[in-house]
Amino acid sequence: MAKSPLVEEPGKPDESPPPPLSRNLITYAGWGVTIVAAVMTLVLVASDILFHREQPYNAMVTYLIMPGVVGAGVGLIFLGIAVEWVRRHRSAPHYYPPLPTVDLNKDWMRRRILLGAGMLTVLFGTSAVGIYQTYHYTESTEFCGLVCHQVMEPEYTSYQHSPHARVLCTECHIGTGAEWYVRSKVDGLRQVYAMLTNTYTLPIEVPVHNLRPARDTCEQCHWPGHFSGEMVRQIWHFSPDQANTPMRYSMLMKVGGGKPRIGEGQGEGIHWHISPDVTVRYWPTDWSRMEIPWVEVTVADEEPQIFRATGYEDLNPPEDEIRVMDCIDCHNRPAHMFKSPRQLVDASLAEGRLSTSLPYIRRYAVEILEAPYESTGEALEAIGRELRERYAARMEGPQGRAMVERNIGWLRDLYQENFFPEHNVDWRVYPDHIGHFEFPGCNRCHAGDHYELETGITISHDCNLCHEIIEQVVGEATRQPVSFDSEEFRHPRGMEDLWRGNNCTDCHAP
Ligand code: HEC
Ligand code: HEC
Ligand code: HEC
Ligand code: HEC
Ligand code: HEC
Ligand code: HEC
Structure with a gap:
């Protein structure tokens, strides 16, 4: 840069700069590490964006290890300056090396500030991208499932065959918001520690500690007030005989949902428990929630109804152990199904x-x-x-x-x-709460032995409360469509055959 006579005092030559505190080996090494690591990170990030390969360990190097090295480099730079300050201070007792004064009239100072600002901009720019990408990476399925490969392999594998295989682990296990992100990472560190010191137990204990309420996870995608109506499920069994004789039955599952007890039929059915106006609270005898002797129902602003299991008539559970029922009390294996x-x-x-x-x-x-x-x-x-x-x-x-x-x-x-x-993981370890066939599931409350003290009303065990069996066939070939008394369409308003030979849209298109 050319000297500008306007800012120079005439006749006074430019002071030679004092050797800066940054002129020391540690700081030089810091710069070396920072620059090399930053360039490598940039190349890795660019190649990740350009070629986008699903390689979890590459992502770990790019977004966790390399930014760590850059950080360490920057740390070294400042460490060098601090050590140099102390060294100069020791070499001359009572000498306090002056902190830099900013004097923009000095050429060398302007150059130094420009250079420093340029470097800082590049560094902050890259670290902003880096921090964002690192955040993203720690939310990825690969990070959750593969970096903790050893421990969570069963969950990662089963997840890939579940209806939620395209949902991020974090969407169910963490949800949105900074608070739970931080909580999960702190918890994660505890888990890493347990892994390193080999103090974890397998199988992993469920229900998951501190699992976020379904309201903030499942309900971000599934709306609890949604009315599902009835669904047909076809279930197959085969006999252990020579012919592997098949049998199948079709069941109408009364999923329901919607608002309770308003309108005809709506708000009834299986999803009644999570209707916006219904609160079901329960107390399990132990952590695994397999035994539920106390259930309380509150519909809108009516008086709560309390059901107690036979033998628990005097039970008044501690308030802080009561759980509000949500999706996970029935759908506890939406992503990790280990089947029998x-x-x-x-x-x-x-x-x-x-x-x-x-x-x-x-x-x-x-x-x-x-x-x-x-x-x-x-x-x-x-x-x-x-x-x-x-x-x-x-x-x-x-x-x-x-x-x-x-x-x-x-x-x-x-x-x-x-x-x-x-x-140590298979179907026996993690009970599935949907149904009542291999595990108690619904019968934790619906076995017919939970009743209200004053009225004697029980929680229903009626076989047609939750489903109706509409077809049972033994010995027929496999892969038949559901067939129960099906009938032809009868067009409403007394014009039963109107549709024959026509498309509905011929008359009904807007
Ligand atoms: C659709 C939501 C959902 C997704 C996606 C999901 N999980 Fe889960 N996960 C659950 C639920 C629900 C439980 C059981 C909670 C309970 O019983 O308390 C669970 C339990 C677990 C457990 C405890 C052991 C067990 O089998 O119950 C681990 C470990 C786990 N999940 C890891 C993962 C990993 C890793 C991923 C991503 C590869 C993932 N989860 C994706 C919902 C999900
Ligand atoms: C990020 C969105 C998302 C989240 C979070 C989510 N789900 Fe789902 N869920 C879906 C989608 C999409 C489908 C439909 C998948 C399909 O049909 O292939 C689905 C399907 C389902 C089904 C039907 C499965 C079947 O057999 O067809 C159930 C039950 C379910 N989810 C429960 C849950 C529960 C319980 C949670 C919370 C632990 C949850 N979901 C969290 C998106 C989500
Ligand atoms: C009382 C137990 C129970 C609760 C609580 C519950 N479900 Fe269900 N849900 C069921 C049963 C049973 C079915 C029928 C599916 C079957 O037979 O496999 C079902 C079906 C579903 C389906 C598939 C039906 C459809 O419309 O596609 C989805 C999705 C679903 N539930 C999501 C949820 C979500 C989200 C929550 C929480 C807001 C929830 N469920 C709470 C028991 C429950
Ligand atoms: C924590 C206890 C509990 C569990 C577990 C439970 N329920 Fe319920 N359920 C209740 C209570 C309490 C009622 C209300 C009883 C009443 O009003 O008489 C109820 C009512 C119902 C109703 C009738 C709703 C209506 O009014 O139309 C259906 C259907 C139902 N449950 C299905 C299921 C299914 C299916 C499961 C298992 C997937 C299940 N429940 C698990 C406690 C439970
Ligand atoms: C509280 C609700 C509820 C009640 C009451 C109930 N069931 Fe079920 N049942 C279910 C659910 C939920 C499933 C699971 C459907 C599935 O696999 O998705 C099921 C499954 C079944 C199956 C199929 C099991 C299999 O996988 O082969 C049969 C059979 C059955 N129930 C019969 C009965 C009979 C008989 C009664 C009366 C004693 C009864 N149920 C009472 C909710 C109920
Ligand atoms: C030749 C013309 C025609 C054809 C084809 C036809 N419809 Fe219609 N549909 C009518 C007329 C006319 C009405 C009475 C409308 C009214 O009263 O406002 C009607 C009424 C209905 C209604 C009663 C509810 C309403 O919107 O008024 C239903 C449901 C319906 N049609 C279904 C169907 C279906 C499904 C098909 C195809 C399989 C079909 N229609 C084919 C002419 C037709």
């Missing part, structure tokens, strides 16, 4: 993945999946060995062999998606 061998095999036979033409396949497959294994490897090996042994005769022809191998492959997939012996 029976459920898995029946569903696969219904879908045609396992071959019903293999005699006794239902029985063998369930037996093999139920057997205890020390490791996944052992189980996969056993699945192959057992099926090949049992269908040895078929293994002789190429077609039979291909079919047995296909069944082995599918059974192995089922095993790997639902059983985690290394983590």
Whole structure:
């Protein structure tokens, strides 16, 4: 930069600058580390944006480790300055190295300020992007599921086969807002510590400690006042006989929802518990919430109704242990479903993945999946060995062999998606609260033994309260559409056949 005579005092030469405090080895090293790490981070971020590969460990280096190194570099710069100050102070007792004075009349000072400001801008610019990306990364599914791979593998695997496979872990486990973000990271640090010191227990204890209320998570996507009406569910079972005889039944699930007791039919049904005007509170005897001897219902501003289980007539539970019922009290496995061998095999036979033409396949497959294994490897090996042994005769022809191998492959997939012996996790560990077949579920309250002291009214156990069985068929081929007394459309207003030969839109289009 050329000297400007206007700002210089005439006749007085420019002072030579005192050696700055930053002129020391530590600070130089700091600059080196910062610049190299910042450039590398920029390159990594650019390549992540340009090529976008789903590689969790790359993302961890880019968004956690490299920014950490940049931070450490900046730390070194300041550390060097501090050490240099102390050194100069020690070398001359009572000498306090002056802090820099800003004098914009000095050329060298202007240059230094410009340079410093430029560097700071670049640094802040990159770190703003970096902090944002780092925040994003710590919210990603890979971060949750894979960095803690060891511990959460069963949850990550089951999640990928769930209806919520495209929902971020954090959308259910953390929700929005800074408070829960910070809480989760603090909690995360505790978990990392437990992992490093090997003080965690498997399986992971549920219900999850400090899980955020469904209001702030599930209900960000699902609206509790939504009226679902009735849904048909078709359930398959197969017999452990030679023919794997199928049976299926179709049930009308009365999901309902909406506002309670207003209008005809609305506000009834299964989702009544979470209607905006209904509050169901309950007290479980223990942490796992499997036994619920006390239930309280408040509808709009009516008096609360209290139901107690037989044998708990005198119970008045402590207020701080009472839980308000929400989605998770029924849908506790929306993302991590570990299914039972029976459920898995029946569903696969219904879908045609396992071959019903293999005699006794239902029985063998369930037996093999139920057997205890020390490791996944052992189980996969056993699945192959057992099926090949049992269908040895078929293994002789190429077609039979291909079919047995296909069944082995599918059974192995089922095993790997639902059983985690290394983590002590399978369907027995995490009860599913929907239904009442393999676990008590609804019957924790609806078993018919919860009643109101004064009136004797019980919480209903009526088989048609929640569903109606509309079809039961034994022995028919698989994959039939639901068929119950279906009838032809009768056009309203007494014009029953009006629609024949026409499209509805011919007359009803706006
Ligand atoms: C649709 C919402 C949802 C999503 C998405 C989700 N979870 Fe969960 N998660 C739950 C619920 C609900 C529970 C069980 C809570 C309870 O019983 O208290 C749970 C439980 C867990 C548990 C405790 C052990 C267990 O199996 O119950 C872990 C660990 C876990 N989730 C990790 C993850 C990870 C990792 C991801 C992302 C890969 C994820 N979750 C995605 C809702 C979700
Ligand atoms: C980020 C949005 C989002 C969040 C958060 C979310 N869900 Fe969902 N959920 C969906 C979507 C989308 C579907 C439909 C998926 C499909 O049909 O493939 C769905 C489907 C479902 C279903 C029907 C599953 C089925 O078998 O068809 C249930 C039950 C459900 N969610 C419960 C929950 C519960 C309980 C929570 C909270 C723990 C939750 N959801 C959180 C978006 C979300
Ligand atoms: C009392 C238990 C219970 C509670 C509480 C509950 N559900 Fe359900 N929900 C059910 C049952 C049972 C079904 C029928 C599904 C089935 O048979 O698999 C269902 C069905 C659903 C479906 C699929 C039906 C549809 O319309 O697509 C969704 C989505 C759903 N629930 C979301 C939620 C959400 C979100 C909450 C919390 C606001 C919630 N549920 C609270 C028991 C419950
Ligand atoms: C914490 C206890 C509890 C659990 C668990 C529970 N319920 Fe309920 N449920 C109640 C209470 C209390 C009522 C109200 C009883 C009454 O009014 O007589 C009720 C009422 C109902 C009703 C009738 C609603 C109406 O008025 O139309 C249905 C349907 C229902 N429950 C289905 C289910 C299903 C399905 C499950 C399991 C997925 C379930 N409940 C789990 C406590 C529970
Ligand atoms: C409080 C509500 C409720 C009551 C009362 C109730 N059920 Fe259910 N039932 C359910 C739910 C929820 C499911 C689970 C549907 C699913 O798998 O999504 C279910 C499932 C079933 C199944 C299918 C099980 C399977 O997977 O094969 C049968 C059969 C059944 N119920 C019969 C009955 C009978 C019989 C009664 C009367 C003693 C009864 N239910 C009372 C809610 C109820
Ligand atoms: C040839 C003309 C025509 C065809 C085709 C037709 N409709 Fe209509 N629909 C009518 C007329 C006319 C009415 C009586 C309208 C009124 O009274 O305001 C009616 C009334 C109805 C109504 C009573 C409710 C309303 O909006 O008034 C329903 C529901 C309906 N039609 C359904 C259907 C369906 C579904 C189809 C196709 C399968 C169909 N219609 C085909 C002419 C037709």
